[in-house]
Amino acid sequence: MTFRQLEYLEAIALERSISRAAEKLFVSQSALSQQVIAMENEYQIQIFDRAKTPLELTADGQLYLHTAQELLRVKRQFEATVRHRRQHSLCIKTVPFYAANVVPYLLSKLHRELPQVEVQLKMDWAPNLFCTSYHEKVDLYVHAFDMDPYEPLIPPSDTMEQEVILEEEIVLALSALHPLLAGLSIGTDGEGWPSIDLADLAGAAFILPSTSVRLLDIAHLLCSGVAGEHTVRVSDKGFDALLGQLQYSNSVAFLPSTVIRFCPTAIGVRFFRIRGKAMRRPVVAAYPKGIELNTPARQFIRIARQAMAAPLEPPRIG
Numbered sequence: 001m002t003f004r005q006l007e008y009l010e011a012i013a014l015e016r017s018i019s020r021a022a023e024k025l026f027v028s029q030s031a032l033s034q035q036v037i038a039m040e041n042e043y044q045i046q047i048f049d050r051a052k053t054p055l056e057l058t059a060d061g062q063l064y065l066h067t068a069q070e071l072l073r074v075k076r077q078f079e080a081t082v083r084h085r086r087q088h089s090l091c092i093k094t095v096p097f098y099a100a101n102v103v104p105y106l107l108s109k110l111h112r113e114l115p116q117v118e119v120q121l122k123m124d125w126a127p128n129l130f131c132t133s134y135h136e137k138v139d140l141y142v143h144a145f146d147m148d149p150y151e152p153l154i155p156p157s158d159t160m161e162q163e164v165i166l167e168e169e170i171v172l173a174l175s176a177l178h179p180l181l182a183g184l185s186i187g188t189d190g191e192g193w194p195s196i197d198l199a200d201l202a203g204a205a206f207i208l209p210s211t212s213v214r215l216l217d218i219a220h221l222l223c224s225g226v227a228g229e230h231t232v233r234v235s236d237k238g239f240d241a242l243l244g245q246l247q248y249s250n251s252v253a254f255l256p257s258t259v260i261r262f263c264p265t266a267i268g269v270r271f272f273r274i275r276g277k278a279m280r281r282p283v284v285a286a287y288p289k290g291i292e293l294n295t296p297a298r299q300f301i302r303i304a305r306q307a308m309a310a311p312l313e314p315p316r317i318g
Contacts, residue, residue: 001042003075006068008035009047013065016054039064090296091120094142097239098283099123101262103142109303110296117296139297141286144168144256161291162284163301166308168256170279172196172272175247180204187275192314195273207251209242243269256281257312271315 011021012032022029040047047061057065090110094103099121107119122138124131129143142165174180180201187195237245239259246253247268260271285301287293293301 005035005039006072008032009065009068013057087294088116089118091138092140092142093122093138095126096123098142106304106307109307110300114296144281144283159289160286161289162286164282165285165301165304166283167280168258168283170254171257172252172274173246173255173269174252176268176270178250189273193273195275197275201252204252207253209238260315
């Protein structure tokens with residue numbers, strides 16, 4: 001007994017004709033007759049009295065139909081509940097930095113528009129972000145691509161659609177008490193951002209989070225193009241903790257500009273653009289190809305693009 005067979009039986013009983021039921025179901029008459037025979041053979045009963053026209057159910061057939069309709073009712077009710085929950089729920093999986101800062105900010109805006117949506121926020125480090133269990137249902141994966149000018153803006157994927165929701169600029173960060181600040185030639189670009197030349201940081205020690213391999217690549221790329229010796233080491237800390245660490249060290253970090261807006265630990269840290277070397281990385285909402293996003297997921301992407309579209313205000317120096 002399968003749900004398809006039960007739906008076939010229901011249609012035949014309603015039409016009282018195998019040929020008319022076959023037309024309504026868009027199957028051949030012979031295929032439908034074979035399914036009836038299979039149901040009868042499974043329980044060793046006769047469902048229809050084939051000697052009568054139009055078809056009539058036997059006593060066993062009436063019991064079978066009643067049971068079939070009850071099972072189909074439960075199935076349809078379950079499907080309707082799942083569809084409703086699917087259209088009123090959103091599961092986002094992202095890295096710890098976005099889970100603690102950016103995504104909750106965007107979800108608060110989504111809640112104002114869709115207060116009935118049930119939200120689930122999951123997080124993992126970037127290497128494990130797409131390692132989901134079979135039963136885990138994730139609507140959107142929010143993550144960043146670290147990039148340099150020699151790579152596409154978004155690397156192609158055979159399995160995931162990737163929609164850009166914002167772009168982060170890679171900036172320099174160092175303590176407001178860093179001894180190098182006194183000797184730096186700090187300029188201001190056309191947007192009012194303070195900027196410095198990497199060549200002025202000769203001998204500086206750079207520190208980067210281990211969670212971003214591509215950010216480490218960018219640091220090596222940038223440092224290799226200027227005079228002087230540079231030490232680049234990796235920290236096991238994320239962006240938030242790394243900012244706190246910068247306040248009490250003489251290290252310099254390459255960080256995404258989003259930390260300026262969303263990290264409370266950015267107090268006591270100064271941010272600079274790298275003069276003549278603009279580096280950006282896109283942040284995307286990714287989901288499996290072939291999947292049609294539900295309303296909350298599509299609204300989240302729209303809200304994220306609108307909320308993050310405004311250019312970041314230059315940090316104040318003083």
